[in-house]
Amino acid sequence: MKKDTLVGHTGRNPLATHGTVNMPVYRASTIVFSDLDTYSTRPADDYKTPRYGIHGNPTNWALEEAVAKLEGGHNAVAVCSGLAAIVAAICAFVKAGDHVLVADSVYGPTRNFCNKRLASYGVTTEYYDPLIGAGIKNLIKSNTKAIYCEAPGSLSFEMQDIPAIAREAHARDIPVLADTTWGTPYFFKSFEHGVDVSIHAATKYIVGHSDVMMGMIVTNERYWLPVRRTVADYGYCSSAEECYLALRGLRTIGVRMKQQMASAIKVAQWLQTRAEVSRVLFPALESDPGHAIWKRDFEGAASLFSLVLKPVSRKQVAAFVDALKLFGIGSSWGGYESLVTAPNIAPLRTATRWNADEGPVIRLHIGLEDADDLIADLQQALGRMTQAA
Numbered sequence: 001m002k003k004d005t006l007v008g009h010t011g012r013n014p015l016a017t018h019g020t021v022n023m024p025v026y027r028a029s030t031i032v033f034s035d036l037d038t039y040s041t042r043p044a045d046d047y048k049t050p051r052y053g054i055h056g057n058p059t060n061w062a063l064e065e066a067v068a069k070l071e072g073g074h075n076a077v078a079v080c081s082g083l084a085a086i087v088a089a090i091c092a093f094v095k096a097g098d099h100v101l102v103a104d105s106v107y108g109p110t111r112n113f114c115n116k117r118l119a120s121y122g123v124t125t126e127y128y129d130p131l132i133g134a135g136i137k138n139l140i141k142s143n144t145k146a147i148y149c150e151a152p153g154s155l156s157f158e159m160q161d162i163p164a165i166a167r168e169a170h171a172r173d174i175p176v177l178a179d180t181t182w183g184t185p186y187f188f189k190s191f192e193h194g195v196d197v198s199i200h201a202a203t204k205y206i207v208g209h210s211d212v213m214m215g216m217i218v219t220n221e222r223y224w225l226p227v228r229r230t231v232a233d234y235g236y237c238s239s240a241e242e243c244y245l246a247l248r249g250l251r252t253i254g255v256r257m258k259q260q261m262a263s264a265i266k267v268a269q270w271l272q273t274r275a276e277v278s279r280v281l282f283p284a285l286e287s288d289p290g291h292a293i294w295k296r297d298f299e300g301a302a303s304l305f306s307l308v309l310k311p312v313s314r315k316q317v318a319a320f321v322d323a324l325k326l327f328g329i330g331s332s333w334g335g336y337e338s339l340v341t342a343p344n345i346a347p348l349r350t351a352t353r354w355n356a357d358e359g360p361v362i363r364l365h366i367g368l369e370d371a372d373d374l375i376a377d378l379q380q381a382l383g384r385m386t387q388a389a
């Protein structure tokens with residue numbers, strides 16, 4: 001089956017659910033058993049049959065099956081947020097005395113977790129240049145237990161050569177973990193590119209409607225039980241109601257993402273023509289340094305990118321952002337609506353240096369609105385920025 005057919009057909013079985021097209025919401029904490037023997041001998045490592053609410057229910061399994069199949073993984077688990085998925089995935093592989101390598105361009109709260117929590121558990125995090133590729137081998141130590149990637153980088157969109165990193169990692173039997181939220185299971189086949197454990201903020205494109213917090217971890221066969229047991233040990237779970245909404249969102253991920261990608265490219269190309277803009281950071285653009293890797297490894301692009309303005313005052317940046325009428329000011333992305341933020345990247349870097357003197361960074365998420373309306377909105381807002389000088 002091609003992926004668009006798969007998106008519509010996996011994770012549901014109408015004839016098993018009274019003919020309903022969609023998998024119903026199975027709300028459950030307690031699951032009851034027919035007899036004591038069945039209850040007492042329920043298999044601890046089987047996370048896909050009814051045991052107790054925290055280990056899932058048929059609605060969750062439907063979503064998990066659909067996402068795992070679409071991405072080409074062995075199995076998946078849904079948890080309460082993208083950050084919880086990151087925490088559980090990392091903690092599945094480390095103990096006191098271990099070392100992990102994490103991309104310097106990683107999502108800010110991942111860095112925060114590594115610096116605050118992992119450090120206090122006795123695990124050392126070493127950040128690496130996201131452009132390192134096969135050079136990662138020079139940083140691997142005898143106690144390195146995981147290599148963590150995120151491509152493209154949060155806020156700054158550097159593309160990573162994940163297959164090159166994975167070759168070095170696998171030669172030393174080290175698992176590759178990757179935050180693949182931007183690529184999504186629709187546009188990035190993680191497991192064909194050397195990822196062992198793929199982490200999604202399903203909150204973004206999988207849910208797609210800005211109304212559910214959810215994380216998902218998809219793994220290959222080898223790392224399924226270590227990851228799934230860790231999720232269980234931490235007590236992380238997601239509810240049937242949330243999984244129902246995520247599965248409903250997933251059904252339209254193809255049309256949403258193709259449309260949003262086309263609009264994002266149109267808006268990004270327009271921004272490249274503007275005198276106020278120094279650079280657009282978006283691997284889907286031919287001029288982007290990561291374009292070749294993106295084209296080789298990805299089947300499409302998310303509609304999230306950044307731009308670097310030429311130097312302007314903080315007041316002018318605020319005048320620009322505040323003048324936008326169609327872009328909400330707020331965190332997150334992957335929904336149907338456009339968003340804007342003005343991130344400060346330099347303090348989030350330790351292995352590389354972010355040149356803040358180049359100009360302020362603006363991150364845009366392009367929604368399903370008409371791209372020409374978005375361009376007109378950006379145009380009037382750039383005018384207000386210039387007036388505020």
Ligand SMILES: *Cc1c(COP(=O)(O)O)cnc(C)c1O
Pocket residue numbers: 081082083084107154179181182200201202203213214215332
């Ligand atoms: C939003 C985000 C997360 C975290 O997801 P939440 O569901 O908000 O916790 C993780 N990684 C990336 C790249 C994100 O953008």
